Amino acid sequence: MSAVISGASLPETPSVATGLDSARSRFALYLLLGFSAGLPYYMFSTILSARLAKHGVDLVLIGFFGWVQLLPTLKFLWAPLLDRFSVPGFGRFFGPRLGWIMLSQLGIFAAMVAMAFTSSDASLPLTALFAVLLAFWTTTLEVSADAWRIELAPTPETQGPLTAANLWGYRSAMVAAGSGALIVADHANWAWAYLVIAAGAFAPLPILATMRPQARAGRARGVALATGLGASAVILGLSLLLAAGVGALVLRAAAAIGISAKTDATTTVLVLCLLPFLIMAALLPRIVGLSAGAWARRSTMVGPYVDIFWRFGYKVLPLLAFVSFYRMGDVLTLALSKPLEIAAHYDLTTMGIADGFVALPSSMAGVALGAVLAVRLRLTRALALGAIGSALGNWIFVWLWFQPPSPHVIYIATALDQFAHGMEGAVFVVFLSMLVNPRYPGAQYAFLSGFAFLLPRLLAGAGGNIARHIGFDGFFWLSGGLSLAAVLFLPLIARVQPREEAA
Template sequence: MADLALSAPVAARSQWGRLALYGLLGFSAGLPFYMFSTVLALRLTEHGVGLVVIGFFAWITLLPTFKFLWAPVLDRYDVPGFGRFWGKRRGWIMLAQLGIFTSMAAMAFTGPDLPLTALFAVLLAFWTTTVEVAADAWRIELAPTQDEQGPIVAANIWGYRSAMVAAGSGALIVADDAGWTAAYLAIAAAAFLPFPILAAMRPHSHSIQGRSQALIQGLVASAVILLLVAAATAAVGGVVLGAAAQAGIGPQSNVTPVVLGICLLPFVAMALALPKIRRAPADAPLRRSAALGPYVDIFWRYGYAALLIMAFVSLYRMGDVLALTLSKPLVKSVGYSLTEIGIADGAVALTSSMVGVALGGWLVTRWRQGWTLALGAVLAALGNWAFVWLAHEEPARWVLYLATGADQFGNGFAGTVFVVYLSMLVNPRFPGAQYALLSSFAFLLPRLLAGASGSMEQAIGYDGFFLLSGALSIAALLFLPMIGRVKPRPAEDEAKA
């Protein structure tokens, strides 16, 4: 907590200061997201890449679901130099901002080269996720109660969705006029804007000489870290592509059955591990481990109800994630231009999303949690089904605007109430690691299935695909009566008291 007092500006200690800070942090994390997901899907479509391969590229969005693997590093260590200059949380955010800028600028020049495009898209996803991990931990430390979380989560998602929409809309309009290279360079430049703003906040180090040394050390360390991460990513990517080729996976492969089987593995592993975790005393190595302890704590506190929680969080946003993969290719196939899609993703999507986020942030402070989660699931489903309606209408801007608005409003509302729900599951002792695990698992299964979306569309068509995605959102309602009764097990010291 001392890190917060020293590294955050005085304004951040006030409610309005926190809202402004988290609006900016949301912007810095949201701006790159469409560039390795939706916008990338349209770029690949323009280059003539098939839907099955575009679906495979959706697996890049799986990377954020594994952020729990490096979240403990962000909780435990500082970025050399940057940690002394800005403090732990902001030091990681600044390093990640540099990674975002360099990765997106590199993507600008990849063109139709699929391996290079994949490499820099993975790097962009990694550094974007790192920003989120550091910002989420800081948020939970700053606002430990549900009433405090609501407004800050809303501000964060406002910034996030504003940036996503601005990037998606701006990139498509620029691409239609000046090409994809110019579009990616423009968004890369915009993505770098939060860096000087966050850098101008009060430094952690008070000595002028100490500041200079820390900043120089941080810049050198950042360059080394960026190169090492890029080299490691390229090496792992080469192994994965080689293994896929050996397994015979190609553009015509139907990977849906295999993916569904993989989706069951996390639940099997959790069920097998739970008995041992529940019996573990406070001094057990499994619970005291710096690497595993924060994650084991979740299952120790919730027991077998953790399986129910994990099933619910996996399903709640599944419809939105699946729809995101093919919504833009569907709209493009109906006959809309990049500029028309960009305009819809601009003012219409931004306004609808912000209204949904604001309503969700307001209702979580007034309604019971189950009711807000239920309404979010229904609104998300209606947004997905709007694309079925769009596909059967003659191309007209009002049709595109209405479908986009319904999708973004439901997405914004559901996203806000879901973030608050996940935040309330976290043990305040391990905010960064536990929120990373919960939010990662929430999108693991949906993003695994999203990689098979091209194969699914070939089997059931666009209508079947979007009807299914909406139905999955509605299916989350079945869990709510049970979820509402789940309570965490008290810690040993609390039980004795």
């Protein structure tokens, strides 16, 4: 793996936007982009689970809502389109990457406002619809921002600072959304909580709008901007109709096969987790033997993903197995930490203070340490430290569960959880970025980061069932242990190197 993580095979990529030539300006940009992506994430994951729990929704159904987080896992389905196409109008006005980011910002704002006006959860399918849309536009923003980051910073030394900036912004926004929404909901209601965070999500948009990498005459700018706004309205409307149609089909299929709050989906989920590995193992012999001119390697939609398996060959299987386990603790903590805290009799304000004043500095310190470790140590060692920290971050909730409710208890648990997962996340982002072929930055990073969350998010959806059978304490013992299990794969991937095309 030394060749992969050294960045030696990645060519220097020029700055793609005027004004981003300095390290300081890029750092500031990724603070802002991280904030833009992190703010809505809590609102369709952790905050939504707290809202549903407060409304008395069954724990198993709350677990099912965790599958909304599967949408970012599936981002590889549309990521190649973001590499290939620009948003009409916005692409000419802002440039291709920033054009998609601006459209995503508008989608995030619209979806969050819709979640505010359906915050009574009187119709759970409607709640799910707008949560899916919020997840979709948040993920689209992340795909564009990640591709841009890889283009701007092709080596571990340049990736480290941008990764830290992105995660500082991301986790700061998650903390702000978590604490702000909970406190507002406790003193007003859930509708106001979502409206306040929607306003915060809109705030970065005017700042990003000042960045116009494409120099054009005044009239051409006006036409491009007007075209972009019109196209955005059409695209947002079509995404709503498509999500509603697909959602209706999924609900009908679930009802037809008898899935309900009483359904034990754990076995089904575990089978689904194995399917990607079985499919990949079956196709690998054919992929490894493909020539450079083969359709599967040249295709716009398939080629970037086939390239991953062609470059790494059979070693891609332990590599992806490691990737699947590494973020297990982080994802499963997000799924049930708030239901656990509510069941442990913590009020929303105390939870909000923990998610704000305690989580923010802890998370930023963890991200900073992770970025330093990724640059200063061999990545395999840094990854091992991250996995150990992640396990401890999960197991601290077992301690919280058995303690009498106290602000000090939840503050300590939150601090360790956020520090550990911040450190783990920073190391992991650098690691994944170094696996990417710079020819396909958006699509390949989308696939690798999405695949990393496939197994954890499938299990998160069954988390309610699992916790019902083994208790909250058993659930967090299990999730921490699964995250630590990633260390077992490190000896297998330590020397993985990509195959180069024959000259």
